[in-house]
Each structure stands twice: as structure tokens, then as C-alpha cells.
Amino acid sequence: MKQSYLSLASDTFVFAAGNMLTKLIQFFLLPMYTALLTTEQYGVGELVNNMSELLYPMCCLGIYEGVFRYAVDRDSNKREVFSSSFSVSLALVPVVAAVGVAGYSLTGFDYTWYLVALCLASSFRAVCMQFAKGLGMTKLYAASGVASTLALCILGYLLLGVFGSGVSGYLTALLVSQLLQIVIVAYGARIWRYFSPRAVDGSLIRMLLRYSLPMIPNALAWWFVNLSGRYVVLFAEGAAVAGLYTAASKLPAVMNMVVTIFQQAWQIFSAREYSSGDRDESFGTVLRVFSSALLCAGSLVIALTNPLSQIMLSGEFYEARLFVPLLMLGAVMNGYSTYFGTLYNAAKQNGMIFVTTLVGALANIAVGVMLSGFVGAWGPIIGAVVAYALISLLRAFDTRKLVRVWIDIVYQAVGLCALFAEVIILSLDIPSATVIALGVSAVLIIFTAVRYQDTWKRIVGLLKEGR
Known part of the structure; x- marks a missing residue:
């Protein structure tokens, strides 16, 4: 191992x-x-x-x-x-x-x-x-x-x-x-x-x-989760606002990069190790490392929303910065769904991966359309976050029949609360929002380092042995 x-x-x-x-x-x-x-x-x-x-x-x-x-x-x-x-x-x-x-x-x-x-x-x-x-x-x-x-x-x-x-x-x-x-x-x-x-x-x-065929409707449903909000905004608010929404959705690419990096390596690892006798322990270790990296990176990137927006959003696009923190939170939620979704691939049982994505897609569309009439472009963004969270929860429970992975509920709750706090601070655009958000992020990173110090020591030891 x-x-x-x-x-x-x-x-x-x-x-x-x-x-x-x-x-x-x-x-x-x-x-x-x-x-x-x-x-x-x-x-x-x-x-x-x-x-x-x-x-x-x-x-x-x-x-x-x-x-x-x-x-x-x-x-x-x-x-x-x-x-x-x-x-x-x-x-x-x-x-x-x-x-x-x-x-x-x-x-x-x-x-x-x-x-x-x-x-x-x-x-x-x-x-x-x-x-x-x-x-x-x-x-x-x-x-x-x-x-x-x-x-x-x-x-x-x-x-x-x-x-x-x-x-x-x-x-x-x-x-x-x-x-x-x-x-x-x-x-x-x-x-x-x-x-x-x-x-x-x-x-x-x-x-x-x-x-492969079950993955087609899954891809369609996932497309609705990821991108349908742009079309809801287009029809509800017009092409100009849709352009702002689309531009804002590009900034969470930093978080999506973290998730993509993990998914690409995780697919290989889980497929090769699924038949091993200690897969529950090894998959659980991977979840702890991944989720802590996901939450800490997500917290830091959300905190830096305003500086990143100043660099990446020009002219009239800059007003889209207020959408970014909540979109970042959605990208973090997507990371959890990626981890548990890959377990279906490793087991070659892809039926439920489509079912969970479909439920999320329906929730995304329903929430996005319902709220867009009241809060405009915020509606589809909230719908996406709800969809990602729902998909992650459904997969976490359902994949327990495949792999019994232990989840640190206390840590997950603390981490997600920290991210929610940053999103609210930055979306309301209060004075010194970036400084306050960076403080919250620093507390989360320290908490993570202390809580998982044994895990980090083990990983460092393995890497030193492998040199």
C-alpha cells in the first residue's frame, strides 16, 4: 500500500x-x-x-x-x-x-x-x-x-x-x-x-x-448543474448580465483546478486499489487529506476574491466580483461529489452516479428558476451550490455500500462554516472584507494543521521513504 x-x-x-x-x-x-x-x-x-x-x-x-x-x-x-x-x-x-x-x-x-x-x-x-x-x-x-x-x-x-x-x-x-x-x-x-x-x-x-452509457445522461445532468444557470440568466436578465455571470464563473477555475488535479490521480489510485483488502482505511486517509486541502485552498481563494477580480475582470466586468465567493463555495462542494463519484467508477457501478447527478440537476433548475425572479443572477448561483451539496450528501451515504469511509463530521462542519462566513463577508462587500476573510482562512488552516498533524507526519514519512 x-x-x-x-x-x-x-x-x-x-x-x-x-x-x-x-x-x-x-x-x-x-x-x-x-x-x-x-x-x-x-x-x-x-x-x-x-x-x-x-x-x-x-x-x-x-x-x-x-x-x-x-x-x-x-x-x-x-x-x-x-x-x-x-x-x-x-x-x-x-x-x-x-x-x-x-x-x-x-x-x-x-x-x-x-x-x-x-x-x-x-x-x-x-x-x-x-x-x-x-x-x-x-x-x-x-x-x-x-x-x-x-x-x-x-x-x-x-x-x-x-x-x-x-x-x-x-x-x-x-x-x-x-x-x-x-x-x-x-x-x-x-x-x-x-x-x-x-x-x-x-x-x-x-x-x-x-x-459508459450511464455516464451520458450523467454528463447531461452534470452540464445542467454546472452551466444551466447561464441560460437562466440569459433568458431572465439578458445577454449582458449573462456575460457578467459567465465571466464571474471563470474565476472559480482555481478551485476547479484543485479538484481536477485530485480527480485525475484519484481515478487511477481507486481503480487499482479497489480490490485491495485495506481499501476502507486507505480511501479514508485519502478523503481526510483531500478534504482538508480542498477546504483550506477554498478558504484562501475565496478570501482573495477581490484582488483576483481586480486582475482578471476588466472594465464593466468588474461588478461581477460579488458573484465570485458563492461560485467558489460551489466549486468546493463539487470537490466532495467528485471524491464519492469516483468510487462508483472504481467499482464499475455507474448507475447511481447518474441518479445522484439527476437529483442535483433538478434541484439546481428548480431553485435557480424560482429564485431568479427575486434575486436575479444570484438565483442560479444559489441553485448550483444547493445542487453540489445535495449530490455530495447522496453519494456519501450511497457509496457506504461499496466502501466504508470514515468521515470527520466535526472538521467538515468547522471548515464549511468558515467558508460560509467568508462568502457572506465578501458578498456584502463590507469594509476590510478581504482582511477579515484572510483572518478566517488563517484560523481554518491552523485548525487543520493541528487536528490532522498525525496524518501529515505519516504522509511526510512515506514520501521521505520513497525518495
Whole structure:
């Protein structure tokens, strides 16, 4: 098990380095977009991008989910896994194109073909990326993300700042950056070596689809949890306010980065260790470390909302800063749902992961629509926080039939109360809000260090032994 912890730490470090470099580059994207696009242009471009995120799992039947889970198994036939999954994605290209033709004929939407291209690029990218991660090529996985984001930054500046291409330039930069990532992963993993028509296995395809198909409605429901609020704001308040809401939702990317780093390493660890005899203890240790890091990082980032907003929100977008603390809290809640959701993947039992997400999505829409008439854009934000919290609670209780993970209720209550206090202080924009919030954050960090000092000593000892 010691080696497993070391592998988890190593994978986390690799994903952290890749994600930090990616986010460092993305740090310059939002100020660039808000400076070079109007709120309406940015709103339309992001809505098309978000729609592609909603649709692309259906363009490959979500088979990339199964690609990772089966490729990571030590005794799996990697060539059969990749050939079978890639063949499914190729077979669906004509179907996606036909749907695009029908969609354009019915709506005449100017950016339909960008949407189709983004969906196809995203689906093939997901298959290649997940397969590479399943092979253990975590460095390639992380590096390709950095290269793709750097290309997005450069192309975005050229197309928007130099050529003034507006929405079309924004979407073109997104598309080219995704295609570049596919090329990097394919070359780095020599992925063509794993593809052969003779290796396509019908029974394996059925297994992959049985695992992956439940994740499609889950992805749809998750999209509603994450992004439906933007559309509620668009219809209730107009494109300008939707642009503000969208800009504010970009700042929690710092917290989402923490969650993404953990999820990427946690998926590998949990899949490999699920059958071990001491999984309850090891998974519990991971939860303590992750939740303490999540709450402390979330507290610190929320406290720094105003300085971050001054840097990242230009001109008329700056008023969106008041939305940010509550959005950050939602990102923290999302972290818990990620931890427990990955347990379903490790057990290859994905049915309830969709059910819990669906309940959250329905709650999100109901609360967001109901409150938007009274508090405007705050309604969907509150709805998202409620949804994340509900999903996390449902998964925490339901996954006890899979793994008996001990949860430190006292610590979780203290940590979440600290975050709630910061959100209220900053959202009300009281004098010296940043200083007070930083004080609350410092108290939480000290409390965490004292309460889990034995756990931290154990981790440090393991890392020293692994050198």
C-alpha cells in the first residue's frame, strides 16, 4: 500500500504541475477575452462552447469513460480496448454530421458548424486522452493540456486582437487547440500502434458501452448543474448580465483546478486499489487529506476574491466580483461529489452516479428558476451550490455500500462554516472584507494543521521513504 500512496503522490504532482501551468496560461485568457470582446460576443461564444461540452459525449456514446477504466486494468488487452472504442467513435461521425445538417436547416444558427466540429474534436480528444492516462502516461496527458492551452492563448490573441474575428475567432481558437492536443497525444503515445481493425471486439464493445452509457445522461445532468444557470440568466436578465455571470464563473477555475488535479490521480489510485483488502482505511486517509486541502485552498481563494477580480475582470466586468465567493463555495462542494463519484467508477457501478447527478440537476433548475425572479443572477448561483451539496450528501451515504469511509463530521462542519462566513463577508462587500476573510482562512488552516498533524507526519514519512 505504501507504493500505492507514493504513486498517488507522484501522479498528483504530475497533474498538479500540468494543471498549474495550464491555469497560469489561462490566467491571461479571461482578461484578454473581456478586453477584446463585448459582453454579448463573449456570452454567445461561451454558450456555443458550453453546448459542445453538453453534446460531445453523445457523439461517441461516452465510450471514453470505459476506455480509461478498462485500459487501466493490468490484465487488459490495450489494443482491443483502443481499437474497439476508436471504431465506435469513427462510426458515429456521419451521424453527427447528419444531425448538424438537420440542425442548421431548422435553425439557421450561424455557428452550427463550429458546434459540430467542436463536438467531434472533443469526442476524439477524450478517447485519446483517457487511453493515454489508462496506459499510465500521466506526463504526456498533462503536457498536452499545457501545449493546447498555450496554443489557445496565442491563437486567441491573433484572431481577436490582430484580426478582430469576434465570435468566429474565439471558436476557431478553441477548435484548433483541441486538434493540436489530439496530435500531441497520438504522437507521444504512438497511439496508432494500438489500432487495428482486426482487434475490434464486439463483446468488449458491449462491455465498454455498458460501463459508459450511464455516464451520458450523467454528463447531461452534470452540464445542467454546472452551466444551466447561464441560460437562466440569459433568458431572465439578458445577454449582458449573462456575460457578467459567465465571466464571474471563470474565476472559480482555481478551485476547479484543485479538484481536477485530485480527480485525475484519484481515478487511477481507486481503480487499482479497489480490490485491495485495506481499501476502507486507505480511501479514508485519502478523503481526510483531500478534504482538508480542498477546504483550506477554498478558504484562501475565496478570501482573495477581490484582488483576483481586480486582475482578471476588466472594465464593466468588474461588478461581477460579488458573484465570485458563492461560485467558489460551489466549486468546493463539487470537490466532495467528485471524491464519492469516483468510487462508483472504481467499482464499475455507474448507475447511481447518474441518479445522484439527476437529483442535483433538478434541484439546481428548480431553485435557480424560482429564485431568479427575486434575486436575479444570484438565483442560479444559489441553485448550483444547493445542487453540489445535495449530490455530495447522496453519494456519501450511497457509496457506504461499496466502501466504508470514515468521515470527520466535526472538521467538515468547522471548515464549511468558515467558508460560509467568508462568502457572506465578501458578498456584502463590507469594509476590510478581504482582511477579515484572510483572518478566517488563517484560523481554518491552523485548525487543520493541528487536528490532522498525525496524518501529515505519516504522509511526510512515506514520501521521505520513497525518495
